[in-house]
Amino acid sequence: MSRIVVMDLREHNTVLAGHDRYFVLVGPDGDSHLVRDWCPHRGGPLSLSRLTPDGRRLTCPWHGTKVGVAAVRRTGLPMVRSGDEAIVLLPDTPDDVPVTLVHKRILANLPPEDPDRPGSDGPDGSAGPAGPAGTVEDCAELPALPCEEQR
Numbered sequence: 001m002s003r004i005v006v007m008d009l010r011e012h013n014t015v016l017a018g019h020d021r022y023f024v025l026v027g028p029d030g031d032s033h034l035v036r037d038w039c040p041h042r043g044g045p046l047s048l049s050r051l052t053p054d055g056r057r058l059t060c061p062w063h064g065t066k067v068g069v070a071a072v073r074r075t076g077l078p079m080v081r082s083g084d085e086a087i088v089l090l091p092d093t094p095d096d097v098p099v100t101l102v103h104k105r106i107l108a109n110l111p112p113e114d115p116d117r118p119g120s121d122g123p124d125g126s127a128g129p130a131g132p133a134g135t136v137e138d139c140a141e142l143p144a145l146p147c148e149e150q151r
């Protein structure tokens, strides 16, 4: 069963649906996608990741995996936007699953990280001084582990 949620994008940028989290990822051209807030490595919060200097990947704050923005966009939910209002379809979300709209700080929408900072990619997207922990261009590349296994 699917649910429909109406978001006021001036007030909300995050949807919590049961144990699933989604956040509004804004592209360089201003287009927005409601994407899964879930790193394919071990479920970390991609909303708190930063763009690499080339703007093509997000660096997960938990273990440094770099996830392609295109792969993250492919996790997007169907969304129709009109001005500041967005209508979103939450698939497989029964009526008894709690859905909450919140506003949180989304670091993924900040400008790309400084290429001179240790651990950052170089300006051409190559590995920086500390090198990447991993790179995921397609979220299907890594097996997903349930959050409970992170402890």
Ligand code: FES
Pocket: 039, 040, 041, 042, 043, 044, 045, 060, 061, 062, 063, 064, 065
């Ligand atoms: S959970 Fe994202 S790098 Fe490990």
